[in-house]
Structure formats: C-alpha cells, structure tokens
Amino acid sequence: MSSFSNLLIPAVLFFALGVIARVIKSDLRFPPDLAKVLSIYLLMAIGLHGGYELGKADLATAMNAIFWALVLGFSMPIIGYLALVVTRKVSPMDAAAISAHYGSVSAGTFLTAIAFLDNSQVTYESYPLIMLAVMESPAIIVGLLLAAMARKQLAAKDPRPVDLDDDGGSGTKFSSLLHEAFTNGSVVVLIGSMVIGAISQPSGIEKLKPFIDDIFMGALCLFLFEMGMEAARRIREFKKVGPVLAIFGVAMPIIGGIVGALVGVMVLEFSVGGATLVAVLGASASYIAVPPAMRLAVPEANPSFYLTLSLGITFPFNVLVGIPLYYWFVQYLVGT
Amino acid sequence: MANLYPHKLVNIISLDVLQDKLAEMFRRHGVSGYTIIRVRGEGGSGEAAGTLDFEANIMVKVIVPEEKLQRLLDGLQRQIDKGYHLTIFVSDVEVISPEKFSTPFK
Numbered sequence: 478m479s480s481f482s483n484l485l486i487p488a489v490l491f492f493a494l495g496v497i498a499r500v501i502k503s504d505l506r507f508p509p510d511l512a513k514v515l516s517i518y519l520l521m522a523i524g525l526h527g528g529y530e531l532g533k534a535d536l537a538t539a540m541n542a543i544f545w546a547l548v549l550g551f552s553m554p555i556i557g558y559l560a561l562v563v564t565r566k567v568s569p570m571d572a573a574a575i576s577a578h579y580g581s582v583s584a585g586t587f588l589t590a591i592a593f594l595d596n597s598q599v600t601y602e603s604y605p606l607i608m609l610a611v612m613e614s615p616a617i618i619v620g621l622l623l624a625a626m627a628r629k630q631l632a633a634k635d636p637r638p639v640d641l642d643d644d645g646g647s648g649t650k651f652s653s654l655l656h657e658a659f660t661n662g663s664v665v666v667l668i669g670s671m672v673i674g675a676i677s678q679p680s681g682i683e684k685l686k687p688f689i690d691d692i693f694m695g696a697l698c699l700f701l702f703e704m705g706m707e708a709a710r711r712i713r714e715f716k717k718v719g720p721v722l723a724i725f726g727v728a729m730p731i732i733g734g735i736v737g738a739l740v741g742v743m744v745l746e747f748s749v750g751g752a753t754l755v756a757v758l759g760a761s762a763s764y765i766a767v768p769p770a771m772r773l774a775v776p777e778a779n780p781s782f783y784l785t786l787s788l789g790i791t792f793p794f795n796v797l798v799g800i801p802l803y804y805w806f807v808q809y810l811v812g813t
Numbered sequence: 814m815a816n817l818y819p820h821k822l823v824n825i826i827s828l829d830v831l832q833d834k835l836a837e838m839f840r841r842h843g844v845s846g847y848t849i850i851r852v853r854g855e856g857g858s859g860e861a862a863g864t865l866d867f868e869a870n871i872m873v874k875v876i877v878p879e880e881k882l883q884r885l886l887d888g889l890q891r892q893i894d895k896g897y898h899l900t901i902f903v904s905d906v907e908v909i910s911p912e913k914f915s916t917p918f919k
Contacts, residue, residue, distance in 0.1 A: 509851075512865060707865060765865070769830040776896030784868075 488592045491698040492796055495705020496712075507703045515700040516765060519588055520666040522689040522696075527606035528674025529682050538745075539604055545740050546608035549759055550615030553736070554580030557729055558623050566721045567782060569627030574771040574778035577620020578787040579729050581763035582612045584663065585704055586795045588697050590757040593800050594750045595694075601750030605741075608758055610667045616763070617658040617770050621651065624775045654774050661766050704792070711789025718785050726790030734760035734803040742810040749807050756803035761795055762787035817907035820914055821882045822874060825889065826852065826900040828861075829869035834892075839875060842885050843917040848874045857898070876906060876914050 498505045531539065557576035561567055567575065587609050594601050674682065682689075715723060737759020741752030764787045772780060827835065832849065839847050852872045854861055861870040877885060882903065893899050908914060 710860070768865075772828055773830045773834070776898075 486589075486592050486596045488589055488694065488697045488701050489796060492589075492701040492705040492708075492793075495702045495707075496709040496793070497705075499706045499709030505706070507706070512700065512703050512707075515696055515703070516584065516663070517666055518696055519693075519700060520584060520663055521670045522693050523584075523588065523591075523606065524610075524667045524670025525674040525677075525682065525685060525689050527603045528671030529677070529679075530603035530674075531607065531671065532675035534603060539607060542604040542608050542745060543611050545744060545755075546611035546758070547615060549608075549737065549740065550580055550612040551619055552580075553733055553759065554616045554619040554623070556732065560729065561725065564721050564725065566719065568777075569630065570624055570775060570777040571779055571782050573620050573623035573627055574775045575725075575783045575786060576623065577616045577771060578762045578764070578767045578783050579733065579791075580612075580616025580619055581614075581767045582609055582758050583761035583763055583787075583792060583795075584609060584667075584765070585700065586761035586792060586800075587754065587757055589701065589796050590754055590800050592694060592697060593804070594753065597804075599750040599753075599804075600748060601754055602747050604745070604747070605751055605754035605758060606671070608755065610664060610671065612758055613661060613664050613667075613763070613766050614658040617661075617767055618655065620767070620771065621654055621658075621774055624778070625651075628777070654770070657770060657773075661770075663766055701796070704788075708788055708793050711785045712793075714781055714785045714789060717781055718790075722782065722786060723790060726786040727794050730760035730762065730791050730795055730799055731802075734799060735806065738803055738807045738810060742807060749804070749811055752807045752811070753800075753804045756807060757795070757800060760799055760803060762791040764788040764792060815909045817909060818911040819879070820876050820906050820908045820911070821879055822876050822904045822906040823882070823885060823889075824902050824904070825873040825875070826854075827871055827873060828898070829871050831892075831897060831899075832871060832873075835873055838888055838892075839885075840917070840919065842881065842888060844875055844877060844881070844885065845914045845916055846875075846918045850874070856900070876908060878911065878914055 554576040557579040558572050561572035561575060562569065587605075591601070718726075734756045738752055738756035740759070741747050741755030745752070745755065747755065764784070768780065768784060768787075771778060771783060825835065829851075836847065850872045852861075852870050854870060861868050875885070886901070886903070889899060889901055
C-alpha cells in the first residue's frame, strides 16, 4: 500500500533523477561544494527544528533514547563485522572498515524518511533526532578497535619491524581519532543547532521558519538529486565488490531495520512514525562521516568496498525500498 | 641581477583527509612551508571527483634544499608502506631566495 507512495515523493524522485542522469551519461555537474553546503544546511535546519521540539520534551525519555542509540551504535558494527568475517570474502581490515559504516548513520536516509512520513501524514517524536546525533560516533570507535585487533593479529602472523619514527605505531594516534569521532563536523552542527533550538526564544525560532521549514524539502530534493548521481557512480563498481558483499549491502540494513524497529516499538514505545525513524537509524549506513575517518585510520582497507556498499547499494536500497519496508514492519509490530 | 639556486620541488597527490598528517610530517622534517591545491582526477584508486569529502584529492607542493630531500622522501615512503595512496614526483626547480627554503615554518 505505502510502498508506492514512497516513490512518489519529490525528494525520492529527484534521487532517481540523479541516478538516471548518471546512467544516461548526462553532462550535468553540480558545483564542487554544493553537497557540503546542503548537508550543513539540512543538519542545521533539522537540528533547530528538533531542538525546539525537544526543549518541550520529557528528559527521561530523551535519556532513554540516548542510551539505546549508544547500544545500537556499539552493537551494530559488531554484528556486521561477525557477518562479514563469516563470509570470508574480505580481509579483517575491510570487515572492520565496512562494519563501522553500518553502525553509523546516514542523515540523508533519515531526512528521506522524514519526507516519507510527512508525505504520509504520519507524526513522529523528535527523540530519534538526538539518536541520529548520538549514533554518528560510536561505530567509528568500534571500527577502529576492530581494525586495531585485526592489525595486531596480522602483525603476529607476519612480523615486520614497526616504525616508531613517524607517528608512534600504525595509523594515527588513537586519542586524536577519538577526538575526531566526537568533534566530527556533522555532529557539531547537529548538536549545536539542537542546543540553539532548545534554548532560543520561541519568537526567534518563529522568525527562522522560512529558513528551517519552508525551504527544507526543496533543499532536500537538491541534496538527494546530487546524492543520486553519486550513488549511481558507485553502482558501476558493483562488479568489484562481488555478489556476496552486494547481498550484505541489502541484508545488513534489513537486520538493522528490524533491530531498530524492535527497539523503537518494544523498548522506547514510540509511535509508528517515531519507531520507523529508529528503524531507519538502525538500517542506514554512513557515507559522509565514516569514509574519511576510515581512509585516515584504516588505510589498509579498500575504500571501493565500503563506499560502493554504503553509498552505491545500501543508500539507494533504503531510500527506494527500505523506508516503506520498515514503516510496514513497524505498523505490523504495533498492530499485533 | 637576481641569482638562481637549484632546489627540489616535491609534488604529492594525496587524499584531502591526509592533509593534517602531511603538514605534521613537514613540520617534523623542518620544511620551510607548503602549498596545497585541490585537484581532480582518476587513477589506481578510482575517480577522485571531489564532490564528497572522502574522495577529494589535493596536490601538495614542497620546495626543499637537496640535502633535506632524501629524509623527506623516506618519511613519505613509510606512509605508502602503511597503505596510504600517495603519488609522489620530484622535479628540479630554481629559486631566487634560498634562505627562505632553509628556515623551518613555525
């Protein structure tokens, strides 16, 4: 029933247009920094909006949501890592880097879900927004720990002299990576805007309405338009990752979506809309915050694996199929 | 009339995310400064279109006196050994103020 309505939302249609533009080899190019500008805007607008709502919300529920966001953020990459190691298709380093992407979240997917709910006139709580902010970082940390473990195992098998000259061991210092995980640009924009939204005068927020509400969906269309082109560029590399990993790119979001839906409905007892957003958080894979962190800290992993999976497979899957699927599953859970 | 002094220009094509790491390394090697240009291209590690942060490439240019070159290249080689994709090439250049290139920055 709802599976087609998701495809007829302008934002999703623009995503499809981006894919098509790439497939037919259109000469369409976006200005270099547009995606960056738009993602800052989108996070700022959703942060202000959500922060304002949260200012009126219940603290205990918010703390509970944060706790479960941490649980999801720390456990999803471990599930992903184990699943990947079982397939034996990738090295432990690749498995660590890929699973970090799946534990973290995609704001683009989350916003598309909001567009979907708005379009279906389903209301939702604002708590999943804090969860979005909280879930960016833990998976990066788990990914780095898994990579450090894998690196140690490899070093034990193949002892090579470790150089202590450059940066005291392999990769970059762990403390600076932790710092990076928590001060990541999108986390700062999102949490900062939420705080501003929560403590500002309601009349001030009212003045910002054209900026945070009226043009929001248009900006999301533009963002998804470009991301559609980026995703399509990755789909071409489908051959490189092979069928087993491609299946992982679809199965992992479904597992995450189910876990997220269960947490949203059973534990947090959100409405259908709110629980769908939690499911989307569980299902989505990062393609903004995690790739640079992994490129810097886990240079041994092959970027075309994790980028193709998160951006080329999981993101389009979630946008086109996943969101209505999780919505349907949450309705089923609530109904029984 | 200004004189010209032979120096080495090290060009490094690298990921945008490695910028801080390289800068830190130059500082340790007593390099006098560096210049960064955003670049796009395609190669062994795929296309670097530069639309998203994680696939933006930069070209870093460093001018060093010949005696500092080998140590710097050894340091860069160690980064490559760790798995970072760096494209490095060195060319001969002539500078008009050699003292500028022998003073470490900051």
